[in-house]
Amino acid sequence: MNTENYPLSDELRAFFPILGKLVQTMESGVEDKIYAFACLEDLDQFQSHVSQTEASGLTVDRGIVLRILAGHRNFEYASNNFDVAFLTAAATKLRAEALEYFQSLGNPTVYTPPTWADEPMESFAEPIREQILVDGQLPEAGTIIHFGTAYDPTISESMDNAETAARSKSIKEAIMEKAGDKLASAGCMIRRKAKSRLFVDRTRMMSQTLFSSLYYIYAITPSGKTVRDIVGGMTGAEAGASIDDALITQLVETADKVEHAERIKPGRYRIITGPDVTGVIAHEAFGHTQEGDTCRLGRSCAPGLKKKGVLVGNEQASIINNAGVFAMGTQPYGVNGTHFFDDEGFIARPQTILDKGELSSPMNDLISSIVGDINGPSPRQSNGKRESWKRPLMPRQTNTYFTPGDKTLDELAELCGNGFIAEHAHGGMEDPKGMGLTAGTEYLEEVKDGKRTGKLFLGPQGGHIELSDPVPRLLESILAKSTINADGSPDQGEPVNKWGGCGKYHKEGVEAGCGGPWILWSGITCG
Helix, strand or coil: CCCEECCCCHHHHCCHHHHHHHHHHHHCCCCCCEEEEEEEEEEEEEEEEECCCEEEEEEEEEEEEEEEEECCEEEEEEECCCCHHHHHHHHHHHHHHHHHHHHCCCCCCCCCCCCHHHCCHHHCCHHHHHHHCECCECCCCCCEEEEECEECHHHHCCCCHHHHHHHHHHHHHHHHHHHCCCCCEEEEEEEEEEEEEEEECCCCEEEEEEEEEEEEEEEECCCCCEEEEEEEECCCHHHHHHCCHHHHHHHHHHHHHHHCCEECCCEEEEEEECHHHHHHHHHHHCCHHHEHHHHHCCCCCHHHHHHHCCCCCCCCCCEEECCCCCCECCECCCCCCCCCECCCCCECCCEEEEECCEECCCECCHHHHHHCECCECCCCCCCEEECCCCCCEEECCCEEEECCCCECHHHHHHHHCCEEEECCEEEEEEECCCCEEEEEECCEEEEECCEEEEEEEECCCCCCEEEEEEHHHHHCCEEEEECCCCCCCCCCEECCEECCEEEECCCEEEECEEECCCEEEEEEEEC
16 A cells, blocks of 8 residues: 555634634743643544445544643633634633633642653653654654654545445445345445644643545344444544455354344353453443542542552453554554554553453543543543544543464364353443443354354343453453464554544543453353
8 A cells, every 4th residue: 555644724724823813822931830822723624424325424524622630620611703802812711711720729739741752752652652743753842743644645625525426325325235125225335534633831832634434234034123333433434445355255254144043041140352352341341430520529439449559450451541542463554543642642552450350550641641541640642532622531441352372263263162252342431430231242153062153142031142241350360362363474553443432421522442352151141
């Protein structure tokens, strides 16, 4: 592929001087008391969905957020009015409110943002380092640094909205042609999105453009059962290259098997989870439980467990949260939970949230790291995320995944003996306080005498299957994990993360990848 990093448009670049002046308005002369930043968000998204009907939609949105941190409190203003006089007045008012609050504090905390020289460059993924350094040197103050995800312009720029819609239709028709009379219907949705963010504070001016492509294909059986596949990530139209005749054939054949599948008897079974289901378990087990605000507000069991030094899993139970996933296994691009910096301007870096069964520090935004939980302040991480400029910011997961092991998938099946494989996720839920978890799977595939039989099973009611257990019991039951490339080929990049999303509190939705290796569990309750 002829890859380039996605550029920032001249239209957006022109906003940097405006954002710089707004930051000066908010904090000039009082940097020893408050900290301010300005963040602009721009969204350009096209989506085409073809099933029994055809629908296309274009979403364009842009907004700005002004933020001042005074002590342990954020003062924030958001708008899509870009009149400079209007924004300057808003910044001036925000400054007055923040200073008034600061003066009321006895011994307030004063935050000082890091400079480029303070950053741990060695901990950053290569696509981050290479776009920060200018001729191998750290950027000078006032230098605009732009981060762009890699894509192939010769492919992506040749596929306009009309061609995207035509591609959706052709994939849907290919599924129906392959199926003959085995399906009631089929569909294909393609979404192409460029999401840009500009960030300015007293130490840096930077931007990022995250270019992503999502392909969602599905087949509906005569009795109404649905089988689906999701392809995509932080790249351009080339993400859809894997939707070929082989993938379509597999989709149709799986749908036919699901249509005639037996129902599983509720019980406890040996299970091998694929990256999709493995990721949901990581996300629900100690993803939400390790979010800084959930810990701080007493809604999580994690601070107490960490304080007591309680192990919540065996030595195989290690979970990473990492926004800087730019390659996964043999796939040369990341997934939709990836970013270069979060909505508060903090650069992405990997964080271990569960280390061989022992809880680490929680995932934090700026305020959560300062206030901390019952164990006191904890390190800041790149987890300050918001659904959009219109919505509140809070600590959220990015890409959450189990670390790999040393087995191939065939070796895991042999170790399993008799059991099932859960490969395609169907949602999940967690109880951060009570340590309960459920992870859905579309169906189970039988493993008999250490071999995959290809026979599929549905849930007791004929639908998907819920895998559920108390989290410590589940994490104690890991027997073995696969390498990143479970076929035994040389590993590279990070474990495979699947395209996903996350809802929190009042369903504030953000993009979040989740994944890991194939994992063999000694037993999981299935029903």
